[in-house]
Amino acid sequence: MGRARYLVYFQYVGTDFNGVAAVKGAQRAVGVQNYLEEAAERLNSVEPVRFILSSRTDAGVHALSNAAHLDVQRRLDKPPFSPETLARVLNTHLRHPAIRVLQAFRVPSDFHARYAATSRIYLYRLVTGCNGPHQLPVFERNLCWALRAGNLDVAAMQEAAQHLLGTHDFSAFQSAGSPTPSSIRTLHHISVSPGVASPFVLFQESRRLQFWTLEFESQSFLYRQVRRMTAVLVAVGLGALKPAQVKEILESRDPLGKHQARIAPARGLFLKSVIYGGLGHGHSGKR
Structure with a gap:
């Protein structure tokens, strides 16, 4: 079945975050992306799931609806997740109450959340x-x-x-x-x-x-x-x-x-x- 690409819309109150982008290393600051990718670990993708953000927001800035694309590669004997299942799994395992996944969609493998935005x-x-x-x-x-x-x-x-x-x-x-x-x-x-x-x-x-x-x-x-x-x-x-x-x-x-x-x-x-x-x-x- 191979790799499936999804477009995910999500929202957050930015007060507690150092912006939307992931913060790497041992710093105490954390981005919304850190929590999204942590939740995505529960998808058990063959390759680690990375959220490619459409729009970066600064520390303290909020989003009613931001977007990102991500690839999930399941084992060969398993079909791709439905968008509804993907969104439910992410929301179930998000560990911060100020973040919510709104909806997910299957998109073509060459879709890019940042560059495709009009x-x-x-x-x-x-x-x-x-x-x-x-x-x-x-x-x-x-x-x-x-x-x-x-x-x-x-x-x-x-x-x-x-x-x-x-x-x-x-x-x-x-x-x-x-x-x-x-x-x-x-x-x-x-x-x-x-x-x-x-x-x-x-x-x-x-x-x-x-x-x-x-x-x-x-x-x-x-x-x-x-x-x-x-x-x-x-x-x-x-x-x-x-x-x-x-x-x-x-x-x-x-x-x-x-x-x-x-x-x-x-x-x-x-x-x-x-x-x-x-x-x-x-x-x-x-x-």
């Missing part, structure tokens, strides 16, 4: 009306960026966001010194909108706290690009920058400028979905 969508959660972490529900503290502001100029943020749409050299929004063959990316979609009222906010607090969601879509992003764009858009919302200055920052191609060097906290960022054109999978995450 789009990735990230969202960033903000909250206003909060003077400090003590005023935020404990359930939300690692899932959003609490701004010490009563409100945001959302119209100005939306105007500023339009300067980032399309194909540009995003050098100004990548971490300085990041190795990349090209800093040109195409941002297909960007939005700033009121967030859904959190079910974890008590009724008496709901008039004070307002959640906001920023959403970004591109085939790929530069290292920390989304968190840097978010920080600049928040600066616009707080009145520290004018919308037109975002275009100037973009055109400067300078990652070390006063405003573009700021990075939004990891805790508010979520990888919402990874989309593969034509596969029609349930967790591809189309809007």
Whole structure:
């Protein structure tokens, strides 16, 4: 029967992890991939199972739906696992409660989770009306960026966001010194909108706290690009920058400028979905 390749969608709360990628060696830090591959040992593959990630996320960043491909080679007298069985075995043996396998699919042997992705969508959660972490529900503290502001100029943020749409050299929004063959990316979609009222906010607090969601879509992003764009858009919302200055920052191609060097906290960022054109999978995450 030989080797079978699978595409697996999975989610995690990133608070406890040093990012999604596996951490090698004897360090105390650990990645989501470490737990996934440990669970995959129970598949008893002839060759060790390795998760090839579609998208890397930093320490503290979450994923509603990330993806990876993996190969499982059973002994010759045994047929390949069904996708449902594969997902069930992984979930049964995952040793961290903040990780869950959503779904698995059989894919061709030449499928690559990273290079086959046609789009990735990230969202960033903000909250206003909060003077400090003590005023935020404990359930939300690692899932959003609490701004010490009563409100945001959302119209100005939306105007500023339009300067980032399309194909540009995003050098100004990548971490300085990041190795990349090209800093040109195409941002297909960007939005700033009121967030859904959190079910974890008590009724008496709901008039004070307002959640906001920023959403970004591109085939790929530069290292920390989304968190840097978010920080600049928040600066616009707080009145520290004018919308037109975002275009100037973009055109400067300078990652070390006063405003573009700021990075939004990891805790508010979520990888919402990874989309593969034509596969029609349930967790591809189309809007």
